[in-house]
Amino acid sequence: MADSFPAGSAVTAAPVPRLALRGITKRYPGVLANDHVDLDVSPGEIHAVLGENGAGKSTLMKVIYGVVRPDAGTIRWEGAPVRVRSPARARRLGIGMVFQHFSLFETLTVEDNIRLALDTSSASGLPQRIRDVSVRYGLTLDPARHVHTMSVGERQRVEIVRCLLQNPRLLIMDEPTSVLTPQAVLRLFDTLRTLAGEGCSILYISHKLDEIRTLCHRATVLRAGRVTGECDPRLETSASLARMMIGGNLPHPVHRTAHAGAPALIVESLDVRTDDPFGTTLRSISFEVRAGEIVGIAGVSGNGQKELLAALSGERTLARDSAVTLCGTPVGTRDAFARRRLGLAFIPEDRLGHGAVPEMSLADNALLTARGGALVSHGFIRASAVRACASRTITAFGVKASGPDAAARSLSGGNLQKYIVGREIGQHPKVLIAAQPTWGVDVGASTQIRQALIDLRDRGVAVLVISEELDELVEICDRLAVIAQGRLSPAKPLRETSAEEIGLLMAGAGPSGDKVVS
């Protein structure tokens, strides 16, 4: 392959595609995830697969990677028909995959996790190779660390490095950039372009349309399990791509000028020493969120977000009452339930197991955070009121679910997130804290969630958003601060800062030493 990959025209002329899918069909109970999907990927091509959550992208990738067996259809690898029976088989063929939902053993170290995915023969000098690859691609990793102590963003680095160590000929990247700084994203793109230039094909799944337009040579669009279009994304606009994806026009969040009122959430000299040897100790964090404004906190994951959220939500109680003041009441020593009664609502990053109980119905999950209200009388649950409350949320936020009795785990990630956001807003909070509110959520649902946060602000609620997606923060926030190594920069009005400045704050002080600016 040539050093610089030529434009789309050469791709279609390539005689033998590296990967060719024909008529791939996969049915899950109650849903047709893939419906006769065809896909060709040429050598050295960066091929985007676009689609909303639940469109079948992840299932299709799992079919290619041997995690899921298709009910029908054929796979050809470099012209020859193959049966990809297992991920190990896929790796032997030369297929690597970085999952959106990480497949790491939490109790093992980084090195052990990577060793498990490699052929045993190639495992000598592994820690050094891990360091080499991670330095080369700017994904700093300590091979001896245990995965359970790592944040979401750090875990993704393990996944990426693990794949790159295997010198794949087809690399599948499932939403890879959601937790990287803008500078790191640019560097990742350079890496991917280099890889493609070396002849490696890349399947790139993302909901970030700008990225796809910047990076990819070709795009296949999926909707409800079917291929609905193919295009050269470099010739499209974000709006036209989004239209292909959701089959309609993209609603833009309406952002009116903030009319900030009195401070509703005040954090004053908050210090939290972490119990986790790899956690981040928070150092004298002070900020306030006023009624009717959205304050954003940007930062690369693992810089104290987890600890700050626990301290604010009351999942971790503090030694000093005055560290956190909620609507005029010092609440530092009070637990999460007490803070909720004072008007706090919280949307956590993890939906399953944190924001919702996977095995329980949506109705029971409504009760989870509404126990202080009218759904309970004299300690007894008003079952019909609980179901009605869940139904209201389902209707109001267009949650795709069979009804209030559907188990939380049966919903797709985006739908469950909409439900959780709707549930928390339904509490009529005075202060709302949202962590990564649109992480892994499709474009349509993301827009809806952001709009809901803005509407809430316009009704005079104080909103705090902690996110690693800078675009999102820039889109919805009135003021923005950056957390790095457990310290928080002063919150600035959006006009007085720039994405570049924020990105530098995130990267410059980051523990990964991401100091290089592309």
Place this chain on the structure above:
Amino acid sequence: MRARLELRAQPSRVAMWAAPVLAALATLLVGFIVFEAFGLDPVAAFTAFFIEPVATRYGIAELLLKASPLMLIATGLAIGYRANVWNIGAEGQLTLGALAGGAVALALGDAGWPAALLLPAMFVAGALGGMLWAAIPAFLRTRFHANEILTSLMLVYVATLLLSWLVHGPWRDPEGYNFPQSKLFTANALLPSLIPDTRLNVGFLVALAVVALAWLFVNRHIVGFEMRVSGLAPAAARYAGISARRSIWIGMLAGGACAGLAGVGEAAGPIGQLVPSMSPGYGFAAIIVAFVGRLHPAGIAFASLLMSLLYLGGESAQMHLALPSAVTGLFQGTLLFFLLAADVLVNFRPRVARAARAR
């Protein structure tokens, strides 16, 4: 062709209730093989084991009598189990309950208290005794993170030795021919019979009442809901501000109180005094009952009947078939084994998939 398991989108309600039935059938099959291996006629053996014990009115009364403590204890344990509080020491809590209730009976029986006052006092004392014993593992768990499985189990043996010391020593009946037994309870300290000429007593009604209360607590009360959340998703419980400490305390104390009540039921019912061993392992068998009954009060009521039948069948098999008493334990263990195996069907659906076509 390849058999595989596929995660269900929703836990199957059908499979949830079919699993115990399936497990019971598999247990019967194993029983069939065991009887064959002993050279017994399986039909005759099954008749002796499962039909004869309940063929008479007296037999049915015995079935309900033995089901009562199992029902009581399993109901209490299930409240904790739903919150991942693993109280394995109900046998010891039963012993302490019998001891405390027995102490009241022995101290006040002669004072002429009417049964309508004395029996409730005994039950209250028994419940408190069981709770006291369960409070020790609860404290160790919440204060020192000590595993309650180990501490509650170890306390079983301490409780047994404590009772043994009392009936060998201070509480031994001076007119009891030196047997290690307390005095017989006076008539006002014995539970009245429900059906004439049988041993079934009002303890059964107490058990039913506790099952009804537990159902209300588990399914309708917010604290029951909170404990279920604690068990299913501890992080979600913290998120919602549900106290893990409180779930542990309630879970342990509920188990202890119910086991204590069962202890009084035994002491003031079929036994009528304090003896070194107050139960043929009801506290342990109730663990199986709780799981066979799906940790649900109504399910537990039925499961306790099944387990009670295994006890009666074991006795009958000893008498009529000359089988060792261990056969009861064998059936109990087999039943739990198959139940846990069948439980996989609640969350997974078996599928026979043809090999993937890729040509």
